[in-house]
Amino acid sequence: MQNALTIDAARxxxxxxxxxxxxxxxxxxxxxxxxxxxxxxxxxxxxxxAFAKAAEIDALAEKGxxxxxxxxxxxxxxxxxxxxxxxxxxxxxILGNYIPPYDCTAVARLEAAGAVxxxxxxxxxFAMGSSTENSAWHPVHNPRDLSRVPGGSSGGSAAAVAADMxxxxxxxxTGGSIRQPASFCGVVGLMPTYGRVSRYGLxxxxxxxxxxxxxxxxxxxxxxxxxxxxxxxxxxxxSAEVLVPDxxxxxxxxxxxxxxxxxxxxxxxxxxxxVKNSVEAAIQKLAELGxxxxxVSLPHTKYAIPTYYIVATAEASSNLARFDGVRxxxxxxxxxxxxxxxxxxxxxxxxxxxxxxIMLGTYALxxxxxDAYYLKAQKVRTLLVRDFEEAFKKVDxxxxxxxxxxxFKLGEKVxxxxxxxxxxxxxxxxxxxxxxxxxxxxxxxxxxLPIGLQILGKHFDEATIxxxxxxxxxxx
Amino acid sequence: MSVRVFAALPVYxxxxxxxxxxxxxxxxxxxxxxxxxxxRMLRDLNSILEYVDRLNELDTKDVPPMAQVSDxxxxxxxxxxxxxFAYASREDILxxxxxxxPHEVALQNAPDTDGTFFKVPKVIER
Numbered sequence: 001m002q003n004a005l006t007i008d009a010a011r012x013x014x015x016x017x018x019x020x021x022x023x024x025x026x027x028x029x030x031x032x033x034x035x036x037x038x039x040x041x042x043x044x045x046x047x048x049x050a051f052a053k054a055a056e057i058d059a060l061a062e063k064g065x066x067x068x069x070x071x072x073x074x075x076x077x078x079x080x081x082x083x084x085x086x087x088x089x090x091x092x093x094i095l096g097n098y099i100p101p102y103d104c105t106a107v108a109r110l111e112a113a114g115a116v117x118x119x120x121x122x123x124x125x126f127a128m129g130s131s132t133e134n135s136a137w138h139p140v141h142n143p144r145d146l147s148r149v150p151g152g153s154s155g156g157s158a159a160a161v162a163a164d165m166x167x168x169x170x171x172x173x174t175g176g177s178i179r180q181p182a183s184f185c186g187v188v189g190l191m192p193t194y195g196r197v198s199r200y201g202l203x204x205x206x207x208x209x210x211x212x213x214x215x216x217x218x219x220x221x222x223x224x225x226x227x228x229x230x231x232x233x234x235x236x237x238x239s240a241e242v243l244v245p246d247x248x249x250x251x252x253x254x255x256x257x258x259x260x261x262x263x264x265x266x267x268x269x270x271x272x273x274x275v276k277n278s279v280e281a282a283i284q285k286l287a288e289l290g291x292x293x294x295x296v297s298l299p300h301t302k303y304a305i306p307t308y309y310i311v312a313t314a315e316a317s318s319n320l321a322r323f324d325g326v327r328x329x330x331x332x333x334x335x336x337x338x339x340x341x342x343x344x345x346x347x348x349x350x351x352x353x354x355x356x357x358i359m360l361g362t363y364a365l366x367x368x369x370x371d372a373y374y375l376k377a378q379k380v381r382t383l384l385v386r387d388f389e390e391a392f393k394k395v396d397x398x399x400x401x402x403x404x405x406x407x408f409k410l411g412e413k414v415x416x417x418x419x420x421x422x423x424x425x426x427x428x429x430x431x432x433x434x435x436x437x438x439x440x441x442x443x444x445x446x447x448x449l450p451i452g453l454q455i456l457g458k459h460f461d462e463a464t465i466x467x468x469x470x471x472x473x474x475x476x
Numbered sequence: 477m478s479v480r481v482f483a484a485l486p487v488y489x490x491x492x493x494x495x496x497x498x499x500x501x502x503x504x505x506x507x508x509x510x511x512x513x514x515x516r517m518l519r520d521l522n523s524i525l526e527y528v529d530r531l532n533e534l535d536t537k538d539v540p541p542m543a544q545v546s547d548x549x550x551x552x553x554x555x556x557x558x559x560x561f562a563y564a565s566r567e568d569i570l571x572x573x574x575x576x577x578p579h580e581v582a583l584q585n586a587p588d589t590d591g592t593f594f595k596v597p598k599v600i601e602r
Contacts, residue, residue, distance in 0.1 A: 101581045102574075195546050208544035234566065235574075240550035241563040306528040317505060324506070326594050328585035338599045339506075347508040355507055356520055362505040363493065363521065376531050378541030383534065385542060417520055418527055434545030459549035 007073050007221045010167055011114075014061050014072040021054035021061070021072030025116050028074045032118070032165045039163055040140045041156040043079050045119035046086040050074070053116045069224060071114035076166035078157045079120040080127050081107055081212070082201045086117075090203045091125040091135040091153075094323050094330045094349030104201025105236065106170055106212045106229040113228045118166055121156030125351045126320065127172055127205045129153050130180060130423040133414055134353045141410070144186060144450060148407040151181030151423075157215045158185035168216045168225050172202060174209045175308055176403075176427025179439035182215050183402035183452025186441045188469070189215045190222045193460045194434030195240035197226075198233030206315035207238075209308075209431045219440060219470040223247035226462060242460050250463040255471040256290030258464070261395035265301040266426055272405045278443035278451040279401045282472060286399065289471055294395050298387040301429060303380050305421055308428040310364050310377035317361030323349065356417060381432050388433045392458050397465050400426055402439040402452030426454060436462045440469040442476070493521045 013019045029047065036042050057072040077083060080090045082100035089095045103111075111117060124134035132140040132155025140155040142148040143163035150159040154171030158181035161169055171178040173191040182189025190213045197212045204210060214225035230244045262283060267276065287293050325331035325345030332344030350358070364373035391398060404425060413420040430437040435456055442453035453472065457465035498517050502509045509517065551560040576582075579592075588595040 098585055101577055101584070193549070194544075195550055232563070237561070237564040238544075238546055240546065242550040300534075303531055303534065306531050309524065310528060321506070325587060326596055329587075331587035335597055338596050341597050342506045343508040346506055350507075352513075352516075355509070355513070356517065358505050358507065359498070359501055359517055360521060360524060363497070363501045363525075366501060366504060373525075373528065375541055376536060377528075378543060379536035379539040380531050380534060382539050382542045383536070385545065385548075418523055421524075434549060459545075 005164070005167055006218055007070060007167055007216075007224050010073045011067055011069070011071050014057060015067050017061060021057040021116060022051060024072060025050050025054045025074055025118065028118055028165065035163055036165060038141060038146060039143055039159050039165075040138050041122055041160040041163065041165055042076070042119045043089060043091075043122050043137055043156070044087045046083065046117055049086060050116045050118050053111060053114075057114055057116070068112075068114035069228060070110060073115050073167050074118050075110060075115045076118050076121045076157065076160045076169040077107055078123050078154050078169065078171045080123060080172050080203045080205075081170060082203065083107055083117070083120065086120060088120060088203070089137070090127070091123045091137065092350065092354070093136045094346070095328075096330060098328055102201065105198040105233045107201065109229045110170070110225070121154070121160055121169060123156055124153035125354050126203065126316070127153040127174055127177055128316070128353050128357055130176070130420050131408070131410075131413065132156065132181070133410065134351060136351050139410060142185060142407050144448070145407065147409055148449070149184065149410055151184035151403070151407060153177040154181050154189075154215065158182050158187055158189065161185070161187045161215050161217060168214055168221055170212060170225075170229075171215050173211045173213055173431065174205050174312060175431050176424040178211075178213050178215060179427050179437055179452065179454060180403050180424060182439040183450065183454075184407040186450030187215055187217060188219055188222050188438065188440050189213070190226060190438045190462070190466070191430065191436060192226060192230060192462055193436045195238055196242070196436070196460065196462065197229050198236040198239040200233055200235040204319040206312040207319065208315060209312055211431070219438070219466055219473050220248065220251060222438065223251055223466050223470075240460070245463050247463055247466055251467055251470045253467055254290070255286070255468055257292065258397065258468065259292045259294050259395040260286060260468070261294050261296035261391050261398040263296050263298045263301070263391070263398060263400060265298050266400040270404050271401065272445070274445035275401050275403070275405060275451050279399075279453055282442040282453045282476075283399055285475055286468065286472055289475060291468070296391040296395060296398065298391060298429065300380065300383045300387050304384055304429045304432060305425055307377045307380045307384065308424070308432060309360065309421055310373050311381060311432070313357040313361030314364050314374050315361070317358045317365065320350075320354070320358055325349070353417070384429060385433045388429075388435060396458075397468055398456040400454045400456070402426060402454040406445045406447070406449035406451055430456050435459055436465055438465045438469050440473055442472070491522050492525045493518060
């Protein structure tokens with residue numbers, strides 16, 4: 001029964017009193033107890049908070065009052081979003097005992113719309129990784145094949161939806177961390193436009209690239225969650241004052257006549273043949289639905305990964321300076337001086353990948369190297385943005401594979417940081433350009449591993465990519 | 477990606493980052509790093525920066541740098557500079573958008589306090 005459980009199905013079952021929000025939460029917790037020891041998606045369960053919300057929703061349903069859009073819907077939250085009174089670690093030992101005193105805006109908006117927050121989801125430490133193997137706590141296993149990674153960094157968020165341990169989840173995307181795990185686990189993942197969703201309460205990784213967005217079973221559910229969390233928040237100066245359309249209503253508009261760009265740079269060497277076949281078949285399907293397929297070029301694509309790893313690490317080195325063992329988080333106990341305390345706390349508290357990125361970012365910003373690395377990367381970022389601006393003069397959206405391969409094996413890339421970085425090759429471009437992107441399942445490899453179709457849109461035009469993804473999903 | 481054009485040259489000639497650089501940058505970043513970690517960092521930073529070098533294939537002399545995209549989209553494009561972000565400014569208000577955290581809440585996650593202040597080891601070494 002849970003396999004088919006979407007947001008509307010859950011909400012209407014509670015509204016019609018065929019179940020209760022409490023019973024539904026209990027069912028999901030039972031599922032988590034049974035399956036999560038093998039998968040590892042959850043880090044912390046928030047049962048008190050979940051059952052308090054469920055009781056509120058059940059009281060409404062009993063009185064026959066209309067439930068809010070997510071009334072009683074069990075959701076999970078990536079552990080990089082702070083939750084008042086519920087431990088939030090960002091997948092790091094340095095925040096191992098951190099109990100936030102406030103709520104992330106996106107979480108507060110979901111709850112205000114009736115969602116029942118089951119708990120916090122595993123991720124790469126500070127969202128730095130592409131496989132969730134960088135979690136300081138334990139890795140996540142892909143529910144479709146336990147020997148494989150779920151992708152990352154929102155691996156717990158994708159695995160929880162794929163394994164029916166949540167109806168919907170929130171993830172964050174800085175270089176592909178929503179779309180790539182969605183693709184690996186066979187679910188829908190949406191990264192909204194930069195500025196569309198408030199980041200207040202998101203533990204910062206790279207502030208010019210961080211986005212919050214949903215992972216869901218259907219495109220319609222992604223539209224419902226986005227409609228709930230989107231829009232200006234006075235607590236985040238980078239949240240844009242741009243009208244939020246009714247994404248759900250927009251889904252039903254026809255796709256006939258839309259122009260879809262296919263960038264040749266995303267179909268070259270390194271693309272797995274099964275992925276290529278599935279994505280090309282999906283594009284053919286969209287053509288049959290009446291979309292016009294237009295070849296486009298994004299000539300600077302091959303420079304996206306090096307640009308990203310300079311910009312993102314530079315910003316991270318600055319953002320992570322706040323972890324000093326003074327006001328919250330881990331403190332080394334053996335330090336004799338303040339400076340020793342900073343160093344040892346950070347040294348023991350951060351994992352290897354986080355230290356690597358802090359070092360790379362600090363190096364790129366340091367005197368003598370700033371122009372050669374950071375400034376250079378900022379200039380190439382301009383070129384990458386111009387690529388998209390040119391392409392979007394000709395097309396309404398762009399379709400590509402989400403990732404060059406399906407899910408890889410645990411341990412396969414852990415010793416080669418560069419190979420791991422290249423797993424994001426088709427997703428980082430959208431983060432750098434600030435445009436929205438969605439990954440929707442489009443078939444399987446010969447080994448039955450899910451493949452994702454990525455649809456990229458113009459700034460603040462999530463409605464069009466949701467509409468195309470929905471039309472494809474309905475036809476598939 | 478993994479094509480090493482200068483693979484025939486000894487490692488020290490094509491290395492961008494030296495052990496001294498690693499020590500200096502670790503110091504800037506307030507990281508201690510063990511001996512093993514330093515060796516690994518030296519290897520990884522060199523391999524990543526070698527890959528990053530492909531950015532130098534591009535002539536960016538006349539290209540403006542971009543720190544973030546939000547001054548280009550979703551703003552009043554008829555304006556320039558900070559006027560584009562007029563929507564994001566507001567009057568100062570005494571209590572802010574939410575009340576400040578009560579003292580005990582602000583201290584509850586601290587590793588060490590005296591009940592009023594955060595406590596840290598002594599600042600000046602003798």
